Amino acid sequence: MTFLLAVTLFSVTSVYAQYEVRGTVVDVNGEAVIAATVLQQGTSYGVTTDLDGGFTLTVPSPETLLEISYLGYQTLVVPAGNATRIVLHEDSELLEELVIIGYGTVKKSDMTGSVVAIRAEEVNRGAVVSPDQMLVGKVSGLRITPATGQPGASATIRIRGAASLNASNDPLIVIDGVPVTGDGGAGMGNPLASVNPNDIESYTVLKDASATAIYGSRASNGVIIITTKKGTGKGFNVSYNSSYSVKQNASSIQMMTADEYRDFMATTYPNNQIIPTLLGTENTDWQKEIYRLSFNTDQNVSLYGSTRHMPYRLSLGYNLDQATLKVGDNQRANVDISLTPKFFKEHLTVNVNVKGIYQKTNWANTGAIGNAMAFDPTKPVYFTKTDGSIDTSKANGYWNWFNADGSANTMASTNPLSTIYDYTNFNQTLRSLGNVQLTYKVHGLEDLTANVNAGYDIADTWGERHNALGSISAMRSSNDLFVTYENYNLNTLLETYLNYNHDFRNSNLDVMAGYSWQHNYVQYDEEQFKNTEPDGPGAHYYTAPTNAKEYYLLSFFGRINYSIASKYLFTVTLRNDASSRFSKANRWGLFPSAAFAWNIGQENFLKSSRAVSALKLRLGWGKTGQQDIGSDYYPYLARYLSSSAIEMRYFMGDGFYTTLAPLAYNANLKWETTETYNVGLDFGFASDRITGSAEAYYRNTYDLLNVISTPLGSNFGNSIISNIGNMVNKGLEFTLNFIPVQTADTHWSIGGNITIQDTKITKLTTLKTEGYLGVTTGSGMGGTGGYSSLHREGFTPYTFYMFQQLYDNEGNPVQNGLIDRDGDGEITDADRYVTGFSPTPDAFFGINTQFRYKNWDLGLNGHGSLGNYIINGVAMGYSTSYSDDWNKGYLNNVSKQYLVQGWTAPSENNQKYSDMFIENASFFRIDDINLGYTFDNLKFAKSIRIAASVQNVYVFTKYRGLDPEIVSSDGVDFNIIPRPRLYTLRLNINF
Numbered sequence: 001m002t003f004l005l006a007v008t009l010f011s012v013t014s015v016y017a018q019y020e021v022r023g024t025v026v027d028v029n030g031e032a033v034i035a036a037t038v039l040q041q042g043t044s045y046g047v048t049t050d051l052d053g054g055f056t057l058t059v060p061s062p063e064t065l066l067e068i069s070y071l072g073y074q075t076l077v078v079p080a081g082n083a084t085r086i087v088l089h090e091d092s093e094l095l096e097e098l099v100i101i102g103y104g105t106v107k108k109s110d111m112t113g114s115v116v117a118i119r120a121e122e123v124n125r126g127a128v129v130s131p132d133q134m135l136v137g138k139v140s141g142l143r144i145t146p147a148t149g150q151p152g153a154s155a156t157i158r159i160r161g162a163a164s165l166n167a168s169n170d171p172l173i174v175i176d177g178v179p180v181t182g183d184g185g186a187g188m189g190n191p192l193a194s195v196n197p198n199d200i201e202s203y204t205v206l207k208d209a210s211a212t213a214i215y216g217s218r219a220s221n222g223v224i225i226i227t228t229k230k231g232t233g234k235g236f237n238v239s240y241n242s243s244y245s246v247k248q249n250a251s252s253i254q255m256m257t258a259d260e261y262r263d264f265m266a267t268t269y270p271n272n273q274i275i276p277t278l279l280g281t282e283n284t285d286w287q288k289e290i291y292r293l294s295f296n297t298d299q300n301v302s303l304y305g306s307t308r309h310m311p312y313r314l315s316l317g318y319n320l321d322q323a324t325l326k327v328g329d330n331q332r333a334n335v336d337i338s339l340t341p342k343f344f345k346e347h348l349t350v351n352v353n354v355k356g357i358y359q360k361t362n363w364a365n366t367g368a369i370g371n372a373m374a375f376d377p378t379k380p381v382y383f384t385k386t387d388g389s390i391d392t393s394k395a396n397g398y399w400n401w402f403n404a405d406g407s408a409n410t411m412a413s414t415n416p417l418s419t420i421y422d423y424t425n426f427n428q429t430l431r432s433l434g435n436v437q438l439t440y441k442v443h444g445l446e447d448l449t450a451n452v453n454a455g456y457d458i459a460d461t462w463g464e465r466h467n468a469l470g471s472i473s474a475m476r477s478s479n480d481l482f483v484t485y486e487n488y489n490l491n492t493l494l495e496t497y498l499n500y501n502h503d504f505r506n507s508n509l510d511v512m513a514g515y516s517w518q519h520n521y522v523q524y525d526e527e528q529f530k531n532t533e534p535d536g537p538g539a540h541y542y543t544a545p546t547n548a549k550e551y552y553l554l555s556f557f558g559r560i561n562y563s564i565a566s567k568y569l570f571t572v573t574l575r576n577d578a579s580s581r582f583s584k585a586n587r588w589g590l591f592p593s594a595a596f597a598w599n600i601g602q603e604n605f606l607k608s609s610r611a612v613s614a615l616k617l618r619l620g621w622g623k624t625g626q627q628d629i630g631s632d633y634y635p636y637l638a639r640y641l642s643s644s645a646i647e648m649r650y651f652m653g654d655g656f657y658t659t660l661a662p663l664a665y666n667a668n669l670k671w672e673t674t675e676t677y678n679v680g681l682d683f684g685f686a687s688d689r690i691t692g693s694a695e696a697y698y699r700n701t702y703d704l705l706n707v708i709s710t711p712l713g714s715n716f717g718n719s720i721i722s723n724i725g726n727m728v729n730k731g732l733e734f735t736l737n738f739i740p741v742q743t744a745d746t747h748w749s750i751g752g753n754i755t756i757q758d759t760k761i762t763k764l765t766t767l768k769t770e771g772y773l774g775v776t777t778g779s780g781m782g783g784t785g786g787y788s789s790l791h792r793e794g795f796t797p798y799t800f801y802m803f804q805q806l807y808d809n810e811g812n813p814v815q816n817g818l819i820d821r822d823g824d825g826e827i828t829d830a831d832r833y834v835t836g837f838s839p840t841p842d843a844f845f846g847i848n849t850q851f852r853y854k855n856w857d858l859g860l861n862g863h864g865s866l867g868n869y870i871i872n873g874v875a876m877g878y879s880t881s882y883s884d885d886w887n888k889g890y891l892n893n894v895s896k897q898y899l900v901q902g903w904t905a906p907s908e909n910n911q912k913y914s915d916m917f918i919e920n921a922s923f924f925r926i927d928d929i930n931l932g933y934t935f936d937n938l939k940f941a942k943s944i945r946i947a948a949s950v951q952n953v954y955v956f957t958k959y960r961g962l963d964p965e966i967v968s969s970d971g972v973d974f975n976i977i978p979r980p981r982l983y984t985l986r987l988n989i990n991f
Contacts, residue, residue, distance in 0.1 A: 113211030137846025137863030151330035159222030178455035209622025209676035213593035231311030280378035294322035328364025412890035422471035427463025586670035593622025614684030664717025839971025842867030864924035923957035
């Protein structure tokens with residue numbers, strides 16, 4: 001019935017041969033327009049022009065209207081009787097597309113910096129929870145590592161790699177003119193998550209310093225500008241977008257089954273008398289017990305239009321994202337209001353944007369995943385009574401290990417279901433961000449515009465975490481607590497600037513100058529209670545001291561754009577920033593930039609070329625600063641730290657007293673500065689059927705904010721942050737887009753990009769010291785105080801520093817066999833070596849293709865990387881079958897995926913740092929495949945689109961871990977939270 005109804009919504013045009021029209025389509029220069037579309041208006045009946053621009057079409061009569069169109073030209077409608085020679089004019093609105101940059105806009109053809117603009121409708125696909133998912137693999141130089149499978153987790157975003165060792169490497173995110181903070185509270189750490197993907201109109205990615213320097217200190221890692229949708233059209237319009245997804249794990253770690261484990265233990269320990277008494281008779285797959293098919297849905301309704309003077313848009317959205325673990329979800333409700341009225345004959349434009357978000361996150365206890373791998377598969381899920389019912393009197397009914405005296409075994413792993421069901425960790429966030437922008441064209445001097453932008457970003461997060469009463473975790477805890485907390489963040493902004501834009505006879509001058517003030521305030525409070533009550537906290541135990549901090553940024557900035565005949569383009573910017581994170585002597589930083597572009601395609605020798613449609617050379621240079629050095633807002637001040645835990649307070653008389661400890665500080669701390677050189681070539685061929693760009697960049701970061709050791713007694717700590725060191729990041733970027741097929745009914749596009757990068761530390765100390773190792777860093781693999789990598793001169797950050805594995809004649813690794821590289825007869829730290837491997841890829845890339853035939857569309861997107869390496873910490877942990885757990889009253893499972901044949905002894909601590917655990921993590925991921933159909937010209941709606949997609953389709957890699965994309969910057973993979981595969985249905989209706 002539904003199918004018949006859909007069929008009746010379409011009309012099939014039956015064309016009766018009465019009039020044959022022969023014509024030619026040319027441009028204003030008389031050149032033939034090849035592959036232009038000629039349609040009988042209102043139908044899909046038509047042809048495309050040949051190599052001479054000619055066409056022949058049979059229509060009912062000479063009065064029949066023909067619609068002639070071609071990319072980059074204005075669509076023309078003429079009667080068939082007048083269609084013998086058709087002249088198409090360039091679509092100046094399309095060709096002169098405006099791109100939003102810092103404090104203004106620029107014509108795409110006039111851009112001088114490395115800037116990429118993308119419309120959201122070009123990348124929207126599948127079930128998109130956060131906007132960063134829409135950019136994965138889309139922009140050269142932009143590398144996004146998707147979040148783990150934990151709902152509410154954040155992605156890692158890098159533009160042209162990392163420019164700092166200890167300061168932030170995150171790009172600046174600007175939403176509708178407001179720089180957004182990442183301190184939005186737990187679950188809101190990703191600033192991109194503060195806007196609904198359905199509300200986004202476009203992205204602009206600023207990559208080189210000539211484009212980013214106008215943002216000064218905030219933009220050393222690049223800038224992503226997000227512009228949300230505004231009110232458009234006349235009257236009242238409604239748009240409804242929804243998606244429904246089923247999520248399942250794409251992979252898991254292979255552990256032994258119960259039968260395999262029983263056989264393994266019997267074979268490995270044939271004479272052990274204790275193990276048989278500990279083994280059970282059940283066959284439990286603990287990974288299956290904790291996982292589920294989960295659900296994701298996104299619902300969005302947009303109301304938009306325009307009254308006489310008031311364009312408006314209201315968007316309401318809801319998103320539910322469940323974890324594949326049986327407990328865990330993230331719910332988000334949002335509202336977006338946009339008003340853009342104009343007054344005084346359009347001299348005054350008011351732009352009001354207000355966004356509100358309510359988010360509730362029920363954090364899944366991911367420790368259940370490790371417990372599911374380790375827990376004995378021969379044991380049952382529950383304690384049971386004689387009648388088979390669950391015995392909740394013991395550990396809330398979940399089977400766990402107990403000692404002979406009835407106490408909980410504190411060394412054994414926990415029942416995985418108890419781990420997720422007997423632990424509560426949730427928080428709620430209220431967040432709002434918005435701004436009011438006033439733009440006034442001065443009466444009588446319309447070339448001069450005054451701009452004021454007042455914005456805010458406020459967030460309040462509160463939550464609680466505690467064990468369930470009677471649970472095994474509560475029984476194991478010596479002091480079981482019920483913790484409540486609140487995180488408050490307020491970010492305010494005021495910016496004013498003047499802009500003068502004047503067209504001369506053969507040139508254009510655009511001058512801008514302004515002032516910016518920004519304040520960021522963060523406060524964290526925590527209360528601890530005894531966990532003794534079934535429906536809430538028990539007696540008060542401790543109030544942690546309030547952790548409140550703030551910083552200010554003051555800036556003066558300016559920019560000059562000058563173009564001659566749209567061929568020769570010049571840009572100069574200057575920004576002077578002051579940050580309260582530095583002392584008065586080092587507070588101000590000056591950040592200039594300059595760029596030049598030669599629009600070669602506008603030269604007379606190319607302007608009329610049919611082969612070359614666009615060609616532009618770009619040169620850029622600039623400096624940007626860095627003041628975001630993490631959670632310490634006052635590193636230059638001598639301060640005292642009050643004890644934040646009750647155990648650290650001093651008991652005197654009948655009470656406890658807070659202790660104060662002096663903190664290390666560096667009064668000479670100053671700006672970390674990145675200087676960037678950029679050269680780029682933008683091109684287009686065959687009327688932009690082939691477009692792309694090639695770029696080379698060189699970034700030198702000096703006065704690196706580096707952690708250095710301090711001599712004993714010289715400061716109040718063994719290390720401080722200091723400006724010592726240089727790092728160079730250089731690379732090549734290539735982007736290519738190709739339209740092999742473009743007809744009236746069919747459109748096929750193929751796009752791809754690749755970035756080749758090389759990052760090296762060139763300086764780490766002020767004085768050259770023979771034998772200086774570098775800065776030890778990276779996760780420890782075992783023991784205390786361990787490290788797995790180095791920051792070392794001449795090498796990439798986080799280069800792995802490991803022992804060399806010894807292999808037998810058959811090529812098998814020898815357990816606890818390491819190479820004595822210094823020949824002193826023993827294995828010490830001196831035998832470690834700089835492996836040359838790091839988690840930073842040599843290259844990363846993205847591909848996309850979209851095929852449209854009439855109302856059908858099919859798309860595919862993917863991304864990958866080459867030359868990046870990972871230390872497989874999970875494989876290290878399960879490499880040996882040795883265990884003396886049976887001697888402690890419990891058993892743990894063995895991984896058949898990672899067990900090394902013949903390894904039955906305990907692995908020594910040095911073995912855990914063997915280079916055998918370094919694996920090539922190069923990969924290619926098919927991100928999504930999507931198929932859709934659009935019903936248009938309906939009686940009750942403008943259009944309806946129905947689509948289906950699969951996300952996280954498949955990963956091609958040699959890496960043996962769960963996923964080659966890890967979020968940890970040090971490249972050590974202890975992450976066993978799987979990224980799920982999504983099967984999605986989408987419905988979009990425009991009324």
